Amino acid sequence: MGAAATGDGATAVNSRTDLALTVPSEAFVSPADIAAGPGLRKVPDEPRNFVGRRDELHAISKGFDDGAMMQVLYGLGGTGKTTLAAQWTVHHADQYHPVWWVDGRSAKSIASGLAGFGGRLQDVVAKIVTPEALSERAQQWLMSHSGWLLVLDNVNDPDDVRFLKTIARDHGRVLITSRLAAAVWHDIATAVPVPLLSEEAAVELFTRICTRHEGRVVAEARRLCAELGFLALAVQQAAAYCLLEEGLTPHRYLAKLAEFPDVMHQAPYEGSQLERTMAGVWEPSLDRLADTPLAGDVLRTLAWFPPAELGLATTNVPRPVLHPLAPPPALHKALLRLAAHSLIGLDQENVRVHRLVQAVARTPSEGSAHRMPHQIEAARARAEVVFGTRCRDDFRRGTS
Ligand SMILES: Nc1ncnc2c1ncn2[C@@H]1O[C@H](COP(=O)(O)OP(=O)(O)O)[C@@H](O)[C@H]1O
Ligand SMILES: [Mg+2]
Structure with a gap:
């Protein structure tokens, strides 16, 4: 806490009286009595060039409307789970309050995401309590309020999110993305598969990113997307490559892919999502x-x-x-x-x-x-x- 530490390190907080003087009264308010301000919202940017996924977007909405408290979008890495969750969240954020996006990859990242939420609930308290206490306060808040949405992206272990089952009950909604398949989630969340892109969506994604070779590109892009098995990440990387390198048509990209698979499965350039390699x-x-x-x-x-x-x-x-x-x-x-x-x-x-x-x-x-x-x-x-x-x-x- 360090509120009253002195130079010699001899005394920190001397007594409960000192503590009461240094801690603002808001810290003693129960999370149940805190109202969520309009700024309590952490939503990703709307995905660029979003394509397809009508059925999946509908399935997520219907799942929550039908009473599911927790849903998990699952599928192969690179198939588009995070992008789908982001698109759905951006377009449904006004139906929930608050909405909070959390990095779900580990128990630690989840606690840290919830601590961020707890901190935003009460700025003053955020400065004086530990992240653990903030995460705890966030959970108390969630348990005592309704209408909220938590999104946990890229959960690697269902045990990391099991505690949310009790918290979400009748109160809020939890949307998860994970590579772990449906069977792993059977006792926690309703599973929504995220399949490969349709051919139409894949070609649309390619031509939206790589707009340079109109005309010829569509037929070639169709073949390339098929070769890439309609995997969103691969289609997006191939399109970025073709855009980056002048004269690199989808046809030539395929030839390079056959010749230098290891190089082509590397990312085309640095500093963005595109750094992810297959x-x-x-x-x-x-x-x-x-x-x-x-x-x-x-x-x-x-x-x-x-x-x-x-x-x-x-x-x-x-x-x-x-x-x-x-x-x-x-x-x-x-x-x-x-x-x-x-x-x-x-x-x-x-x-x-x-x-x-x-x-x-x-x-x-x-x-x-x-x-x-x-x-x-x-x-x-x-x-x-x-x-x-x-x-x-x-x-x-x-x-x-
Ligand atoms: N529906 C989509 N429309 C446009 N681009 C998409 C779509 N789905 C995925 N992508 C692209 O593919 C990449 C990989 O998708 P991502 O959602 O990160 O996959 P996952 O979470 O399944 O590993 C993203 O960076 C995004 O650019
Ligand atoms: Mg993801």
Whole structure:
């Protein structure tokens, strides 16, 4: 608190009387009795060039209207969860008060986001109490008021947000984004899947960002978007690349992607969201699977399975094909964990893997713990045994 520290460090606050004199009376007001001012609002900027997502925007509104207190937008990294949450929040912010956007990546970031909220509730108190106390006051406020909306972006552990179930009950609404799949959320939040962009939306995103090559660009962009599996982050990066480098048409971009996959999966320029790389988006999920090393092996092996038809966003791998990889319980566990992190889809017959996840997972990178050259080679050798002749040589390249 440090309100009355002296030079010698001998005395801090001497007595309760001193404390009462230095602490403003607002600090003793119960959070239940504090009114939220109009400025109590933390909402992201409206996403630029927002495309598609009509069904998902509608699903979020309907979910809350139908009484869901907590909803989670889940899906593969880079598919557009945060952007969707931001778009929905910006356009529905007037229906809730207050609205507060929180970085949900860890228990610490959530506590810090709530402390920020608590601080804004009472500026005077913010200066004299600890962040923990502010977060606690924020929770007390939320529990005693209605009509609010919290958005927690990029939650990595459902246990970090479980406490909000009690707080939200009948009072407010919580919107979460996460890579963790629906099964992980079943007892906490209503899950809303965020799929890949539609072809139409992907092409629109590309041509809105890269406006230079009108005419020719649309047909070429369509093919490029398909090659990128309609993943929003990849489409946005490809468009930014094409805009940045004069004369780089979608067609030429594809050729470069095939020739230099590792370079092209890097970000086109620095200092913005675009710094996120395709590999960088998925590797944190693999970091979290470190306790199941087989998961990484399975993903790197799946990377070599060719699609049934060219141009599909997702490759289907029949599950029996994978049986030689490991004993059934271990293989099953590895697949479940990959699915829980949205790195693969899983049904009774098939494993589904996005073509860009495949492309990245078969591209060696010295700087990555998950794609070291020897790991990639071992996976390829394994894939040759498991998939036989289907593991084609030209498949080594970034896209097929
Ligand atoms: N619906 C959309 N319209 C326009 N751009 C989008 C859309 N969805 C995603 N993007 C772009 O793709 C990038 C990655 O999306 P993001 O929401 O960060 O993905 P996620 O949160 O699923 O990892 C964003 O920076 C954004 O520019
Ligand atoms: Mg996100």
